[in-house]
Amino acid sequence: MEEKKRSSFSGRIGFVMAAAGSAVGLGNIWRFPYLAAKYGGGIFLLVYILLAVTLGFSLMVSEIALGRKTKLSAIEAFSTLNKKFKFLGILASAVPVIILPYYSVIGGWVAKYMVVFMTGGSAQAAQDGYFSQFISAPVEPAIWFVLYIIATAVIVLLGVEKGVEKASRILMPLLVVLSVIIAVYTSVQPGALEGIKYYIMPDFSKFSVKTVLAAMGQMFYSLSLAMGIMITYGSYLKKDGDIEASVKQIEIFDLLIAFLAGLMIVPSVFVFSGGDESQLQTGPGLMFEMLPKVFDSMPFSNVVGAVFFVLVLFAALTSSISLMETVVSIVQDKLHWSRKKSSIAVLIFTIAVGMLSCLGYGPLSFISVFGMAFLDFFDFISNSVIMPIVALLTCLFISKVVGVDPIVEEVKLSSAFKREKVFRVMIRYIAPICIIAILVSNLLSYFNIFVI
Ligand code: PFF
Numbered sequence: 001m002e003e004k005k006r007s008s009f010s011g012r013i014g015f016v017m018a019a020a021g022s023a024v025g026l027g028n029i030w031r032f033p034y035l036a037a038k039y040g041g042g043i044f045l046l047v048y049i050l051l052a053v054t055l056g057f058s059l060m061v062s063e064i065a066l067g068r069k070t071k072l073s074a075i076e077a078f079s080t081l082n083k084k085f086k087f088l089g090i091l092a093s094a095v096p097v098i099i100l101p102y103y104s105v106i107g108g109w110v111a112k113y114m115v116v117f118m119t120g121g122s123a124q125a126a127q128d129g130y131f132s133q134f135i136s137a138p139v140e141p142a143i144w145f146v147l148y149i150i151a152t153a154v155i156v157l158l159g160v161e162k163g164v165e166k167a168s169r170i171l172m173p174l175l176v177v178l179s180v181i182i183a184v185y186t187s188v189q190p191g192a193l194e195g196i197k198y199y200i201m202p203d204f205s206k207f208s209v210k211t212v213l214a215a216m217g218q219m220f221y222s223l224s225l226a227m228g229i230m231i232t233y234g235s236y237l238k239k240d241g242d243i244e245a246s247v248k249q250i251e252i253f254d255l256l257i258a259f260l261a262g263l264m265i266v267p268s269v270f271v272f273s274g275g276d277e278s279q280l281q282t283g284p285g286l287m288f289e290m291l292p293k294v295f296d297s298m299p300f301s302n303v304v305g306a307v308f309f310v311l312v313l314f315a316a317l318t319s320s321i322s323l324m325e326t327v328v329s330i331v332q333d334k335l336h337w338s339r340k341k342s343s344i345a346v347l348i349f350t351i352a353v354g355m356l357s358c359l360g361y362g363p364l365s366f367i368s369v370f371g372m373a374f375l376d377f378f379d380f381i382s383n384s385v386i387m388p389i390v391a392l393l394t395c396l397f398i399s400k401v402v403g404v405d406p407i408v409e410e411v412k413l414s415s416a417f418k419r420e421k422v423f424r425v426m427i428r429y430i431a432p433i434c435i436i437a438i439l440v441s442n443l444l445s446y447f448n449i450f451v452i
Pocket of ligand 1: 023025028096227229322323
């Protein structure tokens, strides 16, 4: 059966929970802490917050307003406003199509770790080489990946209100509670204060252009910007839903969880390694390799580890739901298929493509794409290349094609626009310059300092 009527969230809170669910994810818990550690702790935090409330705010308002104005997902939204910009919708939609498979592979790893800790395997997970052995195995990671993506698909199949919104309404508050519990527990461990100082106190000598670029790239990823997601979610928002207040609340969620994740991870690793900063800079491995060792050294290690990975799993799930929902909505809009048929098609596609990333560290490790394993390549091409291009073109599309005024008017349909001035300046001038800087730096760094 075809779906005629466009789905919608039950109200603004449902929308905020779902959009915050999209924003809060592995980016906050897995990526933010290692970037914060690498780029000087407190100073990174400060730059990140400043960017989120100016640049991130403006881009998120634009995307949600575009979605709500057109009531369409990305491809159609851009082409309805101007035929020539259909390619931009396609490009934006390509990002979740690329991210969903590999994101779900990592989601599968998280599920595995959760079960390991739940079954008392803390000591085992803390062993050297445990993680690399696991991800290079031929079968086990694939099973976890398939289970994870099926769980995501079931929620998407249930629909926007009964699936996406309901899952987010339950999981997001739980996520905050669990984060506070773990952050408090790790913060009261002996010696943690030094680590907390390192994490929170800004050290201005560590400030550099790189800090800003890293914070900016992270902000895009973390707020799920430039991927058509906020356009799609905006299209499900009713006309009286206050856009400005919603964006503020989504950002508060996102910042809070990123901050707490840093608080859970950075000080405890700092203490564990005896204040050795280099240990914190192990990059992506921080969560799967370093953290289990840290947990294993604490009392109740299995409980702490299990609760931590449950919370990471929830965060990842609400994000992959948003990725899948976006892809499903594109298929529905384009091919006029039912939600069920579209969801199953996207599920099959995701399993097929995700297998490359999943097996890319094991049986397929002999294949490299531009010198990278599949997962790294998909992450690089979507986040470091396509995403900044989409963000840049979206700004130009708004300031030169649609005009800033219609977007401002759309926001004002449901509320006053308090930060209108900031918004106008950001979209017209500052955002494009910042985004070009990210794109250039990503491409330059590709050859020597590429990490996930
Ligand atoms: N924003 C999510 C995170 O921080 O983990 C991840 C994400 C979701 C990225 C959706 C991209 C996306 F399209």
